[in-house]
Every structure is written in structure tokens, then in C-alpha cells.
Amino acid sequence: MPNSFGHLFRITTWGESHGPGIGAVIDGCPPLLPITAEEIQAELDRRRPGQSDITTPRKEADTVEILSGVYEGKTTGTPIGLFVRNTDQRSSAYSEMKQAFRPSHADFTYQSKFGVRDPNGGGRSSARETIGRVAAGAFAKKILALAYGVEIRAFVSSIHRLRMPAMEDFPTLAQVEATAVRCPDPKTAEAMIEVIKKARSEGDSVGGIIECRIRNVPVGLGEPVFDRLEADLAKAMLSLPATKGFEIGSGFGGTLLKGSEHNDLFENREGQVRTVTNRSGGVQGGISNGEEIRFNVAFKPTATILQPQQTVDLQGQPTELMGKGRHDPCVVPRAVVIVEAMAALVLLDHAMRQTAQNRAFEFPQK
Secondary structure, three states, X not given: OOOEEOOOOEXXXXXXXXXXXXXXXXXXXXXXXEOOHHHHHHHHHHHOOOOOOOOOOOOOOOOEEEEEOEEOOEEOOOOEEEEEEOXXXXXXXXXXXXXXXXXXXXXXXXXXXXXXXXXXXHHHHOHHHHHHHHHHHHHHHHHHHHHHOOEEXXXXXXXXXXXXXXXXXXXXXXXXXXXXXXXXXXXXXXXXHHHHHHHHHOOOOOOEEEEEEEEOOOOXXXXXXXXOHHHHHHHHHHOOOOEEEEEEOOHHHHHHOOHHHHOOOEEEEOOEEEEOOOOOOOEXXXXXXXXXXXXXXXXXXXXXXXOEEEEEEOXXXXXXXXXXXXXXXXXXXXXXHHHHHHHHHHHHHHHHHHHHHHOOOOOOOO
16 A cells, blocks of 8 residues: 555555645554653654744644544554644645646656646645654654664754764764754754755755664564565655655765775674674664664755746646745755654564564474
């Protein structure tokens, strides 16, 4: 199903940008997990629009409603229904886009595939769809933290041509949330904010990279062939709006090294098998090796810009279109929590699959 994600911990998202609201259904969540609407809301508040002067001015509280699956503060094991109402739609800003295709948007491909599309705010292709992912990710994050002590931290490492210095220490949430751009290096963050503001003042946009680091991941998550852990992480990240690249560990930079330089040598560290370096990014042979998982996700510049651009209408005739409405001059800062949510969904699903395959039954041994 194209609107569902996961195997044992499965989510389905639904809704459009300018419809009544956005929702998600979680199937497979274990019972008796303690969780509150406030915990889910804390994650959604990091994603919501209008949170700073470098994001879209659309004002949405993104207040979550738990419709089912939670009773007296604990999950019941039944499907969990989550709903966030849209309250600040301005569909009139999209009237011209009913007849013309916005450059680099999904308008043309949706129209070609389905023969119909919702032009208001991009409909289903809008990044507001990710509300459901973040809400579901709050459940996955908590389960992983309680079961394994897993910590997931994403942050903005570059905007346009600005890149923060390498950071070896695991960043704290406070460091990431200290600035509107969510870069844990204060000096670089200040410069990034100015780049975004300049692009907005010119009616333009910029992209960037989010780095994600995950620690305390148990050894053994992932599958050897098609469902390799890094493959599922890549699919999860590239399913996000505006993403154009994914690399894990040494990534493309690893191609510049020889095997003797790139290999992660093993050592016995206080009774545990560990690697001296981590160019594998915490995954070897498609399976987690217990080291910190590290990957990068590239986001393109926001497609809607306030400049006239060449395009065609529904009849294929040339025309000119200038973006309207309220849009982020850079989507990257708000995408940090979405990257974390998708990483949590992948890891939890693989943790449940590992348990189901290796621990569900005990066979007598001769």
C-alpha cells in the first residue's frame, strides 16, 4: 500500500494540506506503553509552521487528537488513530495553479498519473503529510528509548554553501534547539539564518543537509539482502518531500579511500567487540553492528519561489507562473524532527522483526 510504511510496526497516513486535517493510523504498537498527548505534541511543535522568522508564516497549532488505541494514558494494542486539524488554509493563493504546473513540484506528475489533482497547497504532495509521520514517530521513539536506551538526534549540518565543522560529540537536544535553524554550532547557525533570510528577501530559496546520529542501537537489526538496514533507512528518508540524496557512514567520500584506509578494524573493548573507526556508519552487511549509526539526508531548495518562472498550462501551452502563498524559504530546519521520526519507525520495525524471528520460539537442542 503506497500510503503505509513498515511491516510489524505499521503506519498509514492520510489527508491533504488544505483539507479538514491530517491523520495517521498506527497498527502493531505493543500494549501498555505509557504515552500522553503532550509527548506527541512536543514532537509536532518542532515540526509545525510559524515557529520562527525563517519558516512559513502559516499559523497552525497542529494540536494532536488521539482518536483510538490509548486508554488512561497507555496503549491498548489496538489500532491507534491520530488526527491534526487544519485551521489556517488559504486556498485562494493557489487559484492560478489549477491551470498551470509549478516548476519542480508534483503538479505535472500527479496530473499525469491520476488524471486529477488537488492544487490547493499541493494536496497530498504537501509536506503537511509528514504530520502523521512525526506523530507516529513519537510512539516509536519512546519504545526504543525504554527498551534499548536508543537516542536519535538529527541536526542541520549545512545550508546552501555553509557547512558546520565536524562534531564528534553526540549533540544534545538543547544544542540543536538553541537556534531556529537547528544547527548545534552557534557561529555557523547564525550565518545560516542570514543566508535563509537573504534568500527569502530575494523571493528565492535554499536547501541543505541534515545529519542524523543514533546511539545505543542493539547489534543485529536489519536483514542481509533486500531489507538491509541502510536500505530501509534510505527508503524512509527519500520518501520525505524535497529529499534528493542519502549517504551513510563514509558515503561518497569513501570512494576516495583505499580498502586499507577504509576498513573498520575490530577490537575487544572491555569485553565487547567494537570497531576502532566507524566508516561503516553503524551498519555492516545490512545489519547494525552496535556502533553509532550516522547518515546524511540532502534536501533541495524549496520549489515554490516568489519569482516568475516559465511553465506550461494543462493544454501544454507556454505560460509564466509566480509562486504565491506562504512557504518556507528553506525546509531543512523543520525537517529535523521528521528525519528523527522516520529513523525511529525503521529501527523499531526492525527491532520487532528481530524479536519475532529470533526470540519468538525456543526449539529443543540436542
